Amino acid sequence: MRKPRGAEPGGAGPERQRTREAADPARRPVRASLLLARRPVLRSSPNMAKVSSPTETERCIESLIAVFQRHAGRDGNNCKLSKPEFLIFMNTELGAFTMNQKDPGVLDRMMKKLDLDSDGQLDFQEFLNLIGGLALACHDSFIKSTSSQK
Amino acid sequence: MRKPRGAEPGGAGPERQRTREAADPARRPVRASLLLARRPVLRSSPNMAKVSSPTETERCIESLIAVFQRHAGRDGNNCKLSKPEFLIFMNTELGAFTMNQKDPGVLDRMMKKLDLDSDGQLDFQEFLNLIGGLALACHDSFIKSTSSQK
Numbered sequence: 324m325r326k327p328r329g330a331e332p333g334g335a336g337p338e339r340q341r342t343r344e345a346a347d348p349a350r351r352p353v354r355a356s357l358l359l360a361r362r363p364v365l366r367s368s369p370n371m372a373k374v375s376s377p378t379e380t381e382r383c384i385e386s387l388i389a390v391f392q393r394h395a396g397r398d399g400n401n402c403k404l405s406k407p408e409f410l411i412f413m414n415t416e417l418g419a420f421t422m423n424q425k426d427p428g429v430l431d432r433m434m435k436k437l438d439l440d441s442d443g444q445l446d447f448q449e450f451l452n453l454i455g456g457l458a459l460a461c462h463d464s465f466i467k468s469t470s471s472q473k
Numbered sequence: 474m475r476k477p478r479g480a481e482p483g484g485a486g487p488e489r490q491r492t493r494e495a496a497d498p499a500r501r502p503v504r505a506s507l508l509l510a511r512r513p514v515l516r517s518s519p520n521m522a523k524v525s526s527p528t529e530t531e532r533c534i535e536s537l538i539a540v541f542q543r544h545a546g547r548d549g550n551n552c553k554l555s556k557p558e559f560l561i562f563m564n565t566e567l568g569a570f571t572m573n574q575k576d577p578g579v580l581d582r583m584m585k586k587l588d589l590d591s592d593g594q595l596d597f598q599e600f601l602n603l604i605g606g607l608a609l610a611c612h613d614s615f616i617k618s619t620s621s622q623k
Contacts (some may be wrong), residue, residue, distance in 0.1 A: 379540050379565035383533045384608045388615060390529050402616060404509045417528035447612045451605045455598075463596045465538060466552060 339461060391450050403444035409434055420457070540566060541600050553594035559584055570607070 394412040397403045402410065413421045413430055418437060421430065437449050446454070527535060544562040545554045554562065563571045563580055571580065587599050595603070 375569075378566045378568070379536050380562075380604070381569070382609055383536050383540075386529050386533045387608050388612050390533075391612070392615075412530075416528045418528070419531070421527075436588065448605075448609055451608060454530070454534065455601045455605055458601060459536050459598055461534055462538050462541070465542075 326398055355439070388447075389449070391447055403442075403446055404432060405444050406434060409445060537599075537601070537604060541597055553592075553596055554600055555594050556584060559595060567607070 390412075391404065392401050394416075395407050397408050397411070398405055399466045410430060424430075431468075433453070434445070437445055437453050439449055439452075440446075490543075541554065542551050542575075544558050544566075545551045547557055547558050547561070556557075560580060583603070584595070587595055587603050589599055589602075590596075
Protein backbone atom coordinates (compact mmCIF):
# COMPACT_ATOMS: atom_id res chain seq x y z
CA MET A 324 0.00 0.00 0.00
CA ARG A 325 1.12 3.51 -0.75
CA LYS A 326 2.45 5.44 2.24
CA PRO A 327 -0.08 8.13 3.20
CA ARG A 328 0.88 11.55 1.92
CA GLY A 329 2.46 13.78 4.50
CA ALA A 330 3.47 10.86 6.71
CA GLU A 331 6.98 11.31 8.02
CA PRO A 332 8.65 8.14 9.31
CA GLY A 333 11.03 8.58 12.21
CA GLY A 334 9.13 11.39 13.87
CA ALA A 335 10.30 14.45 11.93
CA GLY A 336 9.45 17.64 13.82
CA PRO A 337 6.42 19.67 12.79
CA GLU A 338 8.56 22.64 11.69
CA ARG A 339 10.56 20.44 9.33
CA GLN A 340 7.38 18.77 8.13
CA ARG A 341 5.72 22.13 7.52
CA THR A 342 8.71 23.25 5.43
CA ARG A 343 8.44 20.12 3.33
CA GLU A 344 4.70 20.68 2.95
CA ALA A 345 5.35 24.21 1.72
CA ALA A 346 7.78 22.87 -0.86
CA ASP A 347 5.43 20.12 -1.97
CA PRO A 348 1.68 20.95 -1.83
CA ALA A 349 0.89 17.26 -2.31
CA ARG A 350 2.06 16.71 1.27
CA ARG A 351 -1.02 18.44 2.70
CA PRO A 352 -3.57 15.68 3.07
CA VAL A 353 -5.63 17.03 5.93
CA ARG A 354 -5.81 20.61 4.78
CA ALA A 355 -7.63 19.40 1.71
CA SER A 356 -10.57 18.50 3.93
CA LEU A 357 -13.71 20.36 2.96
CA LEU A 358 -14.56 20.90 6.61
CA LEU A 359 -11.59 23.08 7.39
CA ALA A 360 -10.74 24.17 3.86
CA ARG A 361 -8.67 27.30 4.14
CA ARG A 362 -10.20 30.34 2.48
CA PRO A 363 -7.99 32.35 0.13
CA VAL A 364 -6.70 35.67 1.42
CA LEU A 365 -7.46 38.35 -1.14
CA ARG A 366 -4.50 40.60 -1.82
CA SER A 367 -4.05 43.77 -3.87
CA SER A 368 -3.60 41.84 -7.11
CA PRO A 369 -6.07 39.06 -7.99
CA ASN A 370 -3.12 36.94 -9.11
CA MET A 371 -1.58 37.18 -5.66
CA ALA A 372 -4.34 35.39 -3.75
CA LYS A 373 -2.84 32.92 -1.25
CA VAL A 374 -4.28 30.49 1.27
CA SER A 375 -4.36 31.76 4.87
CA SER A 376 -2.31 30.02 7.57
CA PRO A 377 -4.10 27.47 9.75
CA THR A 378 -5.17 28.62 13.21
CA GLU A 379 -3.84 26.94 16.36
CA THR A 380 -6.98 24.76 16.61
CA GLU A 381 -6.88 23.80 12.92
CA ARG A 382 -3.21 22.90 13.30
CA CYS A 383 -4.10 20.68 16.30
CA ILE A 384 -6.75 18.81 14.33
CA GLU A 385 -4.38 18.38 11.40
CA SER A 386 -1.61 17.16 13.72
CA LEU A 387 -3.84 14.61 15.47
CA ILE A 388 -4.81 13.11 12.11
CA ALA A 389 -1.21 13.19 10.83
CA VAL A 390 0.17 11.53 13.98
CA PHE A 391 -2.51 8.81 13.85
CA GLN A 392 -1.89 8.23 10.14
CA ARG A 393 1.86 8.08 10.64
CA HIS A 394 1.62 5.45 13.38
CA ALA A 395 -1.38 3.46 12.14
CA GLY A 396 0.13 3.25 8.64
CA ARG A 397 3.22 1.33 9.77
CA ASP A 398 1.61 -2.04 9.02
CA GLY A 399 -0.14 -0.87 5.84
CA ASN A 400 -3.59 -0.25 7.38
CA ASN A 401 -3.75 3.45 8.20
CA CYS A 402 -7.29 3.22 9.62
CA LYS A 403 -6.37 1.22 12.72
CA LEU A 404 -3.65 1.38 15.34
CA SER A 405 -2.55 -2.19 16.12
CA LYS A 406 -1.20 -3.12 19.55
CA PRO A 407 2.49 -2.86 18.46
CA GLU A 408 1.72 0.49 16.77
CA PHE A 409 -0.04 1.73 19.92
CA LEU A 410 3.01 0.83 22.02
CA ILE A 411 5.36 2.66 19.63
CA PHE A 412 3.02 5.68 19.69
CA MET A 413 2.90 5.71 23.50
CA ASN A 414 6.66 5.35 23.85
CA THR A 415 7.57 8.00 21.29
CA GLU A 416 4.74 10.59 21.28
CA LEU A 417 3.78 10.23 24.95
CA GLY A 418 7.08 8.94 26.30
CA ALA A 419 7.07 11.33 29.26
CA PHE A 420 3.69 9.98 30.38
CA THR A 421 4.68 6.36 29.73
CA MET A 422 7.96 6.66 31.60
CA ASN A 423 6.16 8.11 34.64
CA GLN A 424 4.03 4.94 35.01
CA LYS A 425 5.37 2.58 37.66
CA ASP A 426 3.04 -0.28 36.72
CA PRO A 427 4.48 -2.13 33.66
CA GLY A 428 0.99 -3.41 32.73
CA VAL A 429 -0.54 0.06 32.38
CA LEU A 430 -0.26 0.23 28.58
CA ASP A 431 -1.91 -3.20 28.17
CA ARG A 432 -4.80 -2.09 30.36
CA MET A 433 -5.11 1.24 28.56
CA MET A 434 -5.26 -0.51 25.20
CA LYS A 435 -8.01 -2.85 26.44
CA LYS A 436 -10.01 0.01 27.95
CA LEU A 437 -9.70 2.17 24.82
CA ASP A 438 -10.58 -0.67 22.44
CA LEU A 439 -14.35 -0.23 22.76
CA ASP A 440 -15.27 -2.70 20.00
CA SER A 441 -12.69 -5.26 21.23
CA ASP A 442 -11.16 -5.82 17.80
CA GLY A 443 -7.63 -5.64 19.23
CA GLN A 444 -6.94 -2.34 17.45
CA LEU A 445 -7.75 1.34 17.94
CA ASP A 446 -9.63 3.27 15.28
CA PHE A 447 -9.39 7.06 15.07
CA GLN A 448 -12.36 7.61 17.41
CA GLU A 449 -10.83 5.33 20.05
CA PHE A 450 -7.49 7.15 19.57
CA LEU A 451 -9.26 10.49 20.10
CA ASN A 452 -10.72 9.15 23.35
CA LEU A 453 -7.15 8.57 24.56
CA ILE A 454 -6.06 12.11 23.60
CA GLY A 455 -9.23 13.58 25.13
CA GLY A 456 -8.72 11.69 28.38
CA LEU A 457 -5.14 12.90 28.69
CA ALA A 458 -6.08 16.48 27.78
CA LEU A 459 -8.86 16.46 30.38
CA ALA A 460 -6.52 15.14 33.09
CA CYS A 461 -3.92 17.79 32.18
CA HIS A 462 -6.57 20.52 32.19
CA ASP A 463 -7.87 19.44 35.61
CA SER A 464 -4.32 19.39 36.93
CA PHE A 465 -3.70 22.88 35.49
CA ILE A 466 -6.91 24.28 37.03
CA LYS A 467 -6.03 22.78 40.42
CA SER A 468 -2.49 24.17 40.30
CA THR A 469 -3.65 27.68 39.38
CA SER A 470 -6.40 27.58 42.05
CA SER A 471 -3.89 26.63 44.73
CA GLN A 472 -1.63 29.53 43.70
CA LYS A 473 -4.34 32.11 44.42
CA MET B 474 -9.41 37.58 38.19
CA ARG B 475 -5.85 37.15 37.11
CA LYS B 476 -5.37 36.31 33.45
CA PRO B 477 -4.17 32.71 33.16
CA ARG B 478 -0.44 32.47 32.58
CA GLY B 479 0.50 31.89 28.98
CA ALA B 480 -2.82 33.15 27.66
CA GLU B 481 -2.32 35.42 24.67
CA PRO B 482 -5.18 37.78 23.87
CA GLY B 483 -5.72 38.54 20.24
CA GLY B 484 -4.72 35.12 18.96
CA ALA B 485 -0.92 35.39 18.83
CA GLY B 486 0.51 32.58 16.68
CA PRO B 487 2.04 29.54 18.36
CA GLU B 488 5.56 30.37 17.14
CA ARG B 489 5.38 33.82 18.69
CA GLN B 490 3.88 32.38 21.85
CA ARG B 491 6.59 29.70 22.03
CA THR B 492 9.27 32.40 21.75
CA ARG B 493 7.68 34.28 24.61
CA GLU B 494 7.45 31.08 26.63
CA ALA B 495 11.14 30.46 26.07
CA ALA B 496 11.93 33.95 27.34
CA ASP B 497 9.64 33.58 30.35
CA PRO B 498 9.32 30.07 31.85
CA ALA B 499 6.33 31.25 33.89
CA ARG B 500 4.34 31.27 30.63
CA ARG B 501 4.28 27.47 30.47
CA PRO B 502 1.19 26.48 32.42
CA VAL B 503 0.34 23.22 30.75
CA ARG B 504 3.83 21.83 30.53
CA ALA B 505 3.95 21.88 34.31
CA SER B 506 1.35 19.10 34.33
CA LEU B 507 2.58 15.99 36.07
CA LEU B 508 0.98 13.83 33.42
CA LEU B 509 3.10 15.06 30.56
CA ALA B 510 6.01 16.41 32.57
CA ARG B 511 8.94 16.63 30.22
CA ARG B 512 11.95 14.55 31.23
CA PRO B 513 15.33 16.29 31.29
CA VAL B 514 17.71 15.51 28.44
CA LEU B 515 21.10 14.55 29.88
CA ARG B 516 23.97 16.29 28.12
CA SER B 517 27.72 15.95 28.35
CA SER B 518 27.97 18.18 31.39
CA PRO B 519 25.57 17.57 34.33
CA ASN B 520 25.09 21.33 34.57
CA MET B 521 23.83 21.46 30.99
CA ALA B 522 20.74 19.29 31.49
CA LYS B 523 17.76 20.81 29.68
CA VAL B 524 14.12 19.84 29.25
CA SER B 525 13.35 18.00 25.98
CA SER B 526 11.03 19.58 23.41
CA PRO B 527 7.39 18.49 23.43
CA THR B 528 6.35 15.92 20.85
CA GLU B 529 3.69 16.73 18.24
CA THR B 530 0.99 15.03 20.35
CA GLU B 531 2.06 16.78 23.56
CA ARG B 532 2.04 20.09 21.71
CA CYS B 533 -1.52 19.37 20.51
CA ILE B 534 -2.72 18.66 24.03
CA GLU B 535 -1.03 21.80 25.32
CA SER B 536 -2.50 23.87 22.49
CA LEU B 537 -6.04 22.59 23.06
CA ILE B 538 -5.85 23.57 26.73
CA ALA B 539 -4.25 26.95 25.92
CA VAL B 540 -6.87 27.79 23.27
CA PHE B 541 -9.71 26.84 25.62
CA GLN B 542 -8.18 28.86 28.46
CA ARG B 543 -7.62 31.87 26.22
CA HIS B 544 -11.24 31.93 25.04
CA ALA B 545 -12.99 30.75 28.21
CA GLY B 546 -11.03 33.27 30.30
CA ARG B 547 -12.44 36.31 28.50
CA ASP B 548 -15.24 36.74 31.02
CA GLY B 549 -13.12 35.82 34.05
CA ASN B 550 -14.23 32.18 34.36
CA ASN B 551 -11.61 30.11 32.54
CA CYS B 552 -13.38 26.81 33.28
CA LYS B 553 -16.38 27.43 31.01
CA LEU B 554 -16.90 28.73 27.51
CA SER B 555 -19.97 30.99 27.52
CA LYS B 556 -22.14 31.38 24.42
CA PRO B 557 -20.47 34.67 23.33
CA GLU B 558 -17.03 33.12 23.94
CA PHE B 559 -18.02 30.04 21.92
CA LEU B 560 -19.07 32.27 19.01
CA ILE B 561 -15.77 34.18 19.11
CA PHE B 562 -13.88 30.87 19.23
CA MET B 563 -15.80 29.48 16.25
CA ASN B 564 -15.36 32.64 14.19
CA THR B 565 -11.65 33.05 14.90
CA GLU B 566 -10.19 29.56 15.47
CA LEU B 567 -12.58 27.69 13.15
CA GLY B 568 -13.50 30.55 10.83
CA ALA B 569 -13.02 28.47 7.67
CA PHE B 570 -15.52 25.91 8.93
CA THR B 571 -17.95 28.57 10.17
CA MET B 572 -17.84 30.54 6.93
CA ASN B 573 -18.61 27.38 4.95
CA GLN B 574 -21.93 26.92 6.76
CA LYS B 575 -24.90 28.21 4.77
CA ASP B 576 -27.38 27.89 7.64
CA PRO B 577 -27.02 30.93 9.98
CA GLY B 578 -28.48 28.91 12.89
CA VAL B 579 -25.81 26.21 12.80
CA LEU B 580 -23.68 27.64 15.63
CA ASP B 581 -26.71 27.95 17.92
CA ARG B 582 -27.62 24.33 17.27
CA MET B 583 -24.02 23.18 17.74
CA MET B 584 -23.83 24.96 21.09
CA LYS B 585 -27.07 23.33 22.26
CA LYS B 586 -25.95 19.88 21.12
CA LEU B 587 -22.51 20.20 22.72
CA ASP B 588 -23.89 21.56 26.01
CA LEU B 589 -24.60 18.13 27.51
CA ASP B 590 -25.50 19.41 31.00
CA SER B 591 -27.59 22.28 29.58
CA ASP B 592 -25.95 24.94 31.73
CA GLY B 593 -25.65 27.30 28.75
CA GLN B 594 -21.86 26.98 28.71
CA LEU B 595 -19.25 24.49 27.50
CA ASP B 596 -16.78 22.96 29.91
CA PHE B 597 -13.48 21.52 28.70
CA GLN B 598 -14.92 18.02 28.16
CA GLU B 599 -17.76 19.45 26.04
CA PHE B 600 -15.20 21.56 24.13
CA LEU B 601 -13.14 18.40 23.47
CA ASN B 602 -16.24 16.71 22.07
CA LEU B 603 -16.45 19.53 19.50
CA ILE B 604 -12.77 19.15 18.54
CA GLY B 605 -13.10 15.35 18.42
CA GLY B 606 -16.19 15.55 16.21
CA LEU B 607 -14.45 17.86 13.76
CA ALA B 608 -11.27 15.76 13.76
CA LEU B 609 -13.28 12.61 13.10
CA ALA B 610 -15.15 14.22 10.21
CA CYS B 611 -11.87 15.50 8.73
CA HIS B 612 -10.28 12.07 9.14
CA ASP B 613 -13.21 10.33 7.44
CA SER B 614 -13.05 12.85 4.62
CA PHE B 615 -9.29 12.27 4.27
CA ILE B 616 -9.68 8.46 4.20
CA LYS B 617 -12.42 8.75 1.57
CA SER B 618 -10.35 11.09 -0.59
CA THR B 619 -7.26 8.85 -0.45
CA SER B 620 -9.37 5.74 -1.18
CA SER B 621 -10.89 7.34 -4.26
CA GLN B 622 -7.42 8.29 -5.56
CA LYS B 623 -6.30 4.62 -5.67
